[in-house]
Amino acid sequence: MNELSGQTALVTGGTAGIGLESARLLARHGATVIITGRSADRGAAAVAEIGAxxxxxxxxxxxxxxxxxxxxQCGEVDIVVNNAASFPGALTVDQDVSSFESTFDTNVRGAYFLVAALAPGMLRRGHGSIVNVTSMVAFKGVPGASSYSASKAALESLTRTWxxxxxxxxxxxxxxxxxxTATAGVAAEWGDVNDELGKALPLGRTAQAAEIAEAVLFLASPRSSFITGSTLHADGGGAAA
Structure with a gap:
């Protein structure tokens, strides 16, 4: 359980949902974990929940x-999990400019310049793992997800380029x-739509955040030592259907 001992992991958007479960799992496997978020109260609660x-x-x-x-404030980091995301739902004809820009600012620009700043240290040390949390909708058209899906497709492109x-x-x-995935943030933004998307998958349900965290751990850890530039579709068969 200590395969990540001695490594520092940064998980953005780490106070809830997939980010929180990923941070919990990385810490359980020995990593020192830094979580980010905008709310200090939620951050304190997450730290108290995960522990040392x-x-x-x-x-x-x-x-x-x-x-x-x-x-x-981070210093040297060995693992970066780009999980922070804005996911407004709106049809293209109804999408306002401010919401579109904030989605790309968080989902693409923020991740881009975070990696640009942290990668030199990884390259100098000759090791590291970057895991981008994207989405099924980067590959599959879903009405109302145009700006979000475009931002996640951009992050997919960065995965291959990086x-x-x-x-x-x-x-x-x-x-x-x-x-x-069944998270409070998605439920607040998408409501029953998320459940309906889950029912349409071959597995017939939504994911739990802890299930996605297992995929994050796999790609962050030495278990995937010969894998790079790839996408793990943790989507209940959505990419196949």
């Missing part, structure tokens, strides 16, 4: 100054593309 080996750093990934401050740039120096980059 975890600390919280407040950060807003849509704000580049906040990203820079996060990098300064793998090409970083992997010759020992840093692996992969994606986990979850299907509909």
């Amino acid at each position: 080996g975890v600390r919280f750093v407040a950060a807003d990934l849509s704000d580049l100054e906040s990203v820079k401050a996060l990098v300064r 793998a090409a740039e970083f992997s010759p120096h020992g840093v692996r980059v992969n994606s986990v593309a979850p299907g509909p």
Whole structure:
């Protein structure tokens, strides 16, 4: 259970849902974990829930100054889990500019410049793993998810580009593309739509956040030592149907 001992993992959006469960699992397997989020109260609650080996750093990934401050507070990082996300639901004809921009600021720009700042240390040390949490909708059309799906498709493209740039120096980059997952954040934004998407999958249900966290752990850990530039579709068969 200590396969990640001596490693530091940064999980963005780590105070709830997939991020919280990923942080919990990484800590359980020996990593020192830094979780980020915008709410100090939720951060404190997450740290108390997970226990030793975890600390919280407040950060807003849509704000580049906040990203820079996060990098300064993190120090050297061995594992980055880009999980923080904005996921507004709106049909394309109803999408407002502000919501579109905030989605890309968090889901793409924030992740991009966070990795740009942390990757040099990984490259210098000759090891590291970056896991981008994307989405089934990056590959499959879902009405009302246009800005979110486009942002996650952009992150999928970065997975492949970063793998090409970083992997010759020992840093692996992969994606986990979850299907509909039962989290409080998704329920608040999408309501019953998420459950209906789950019922339409070959497995006939939504995922639990802890199930997606297992995929994150696999790609973050030495278990996937010969995998880079790949996407693990943890989507209940959504990519196949």
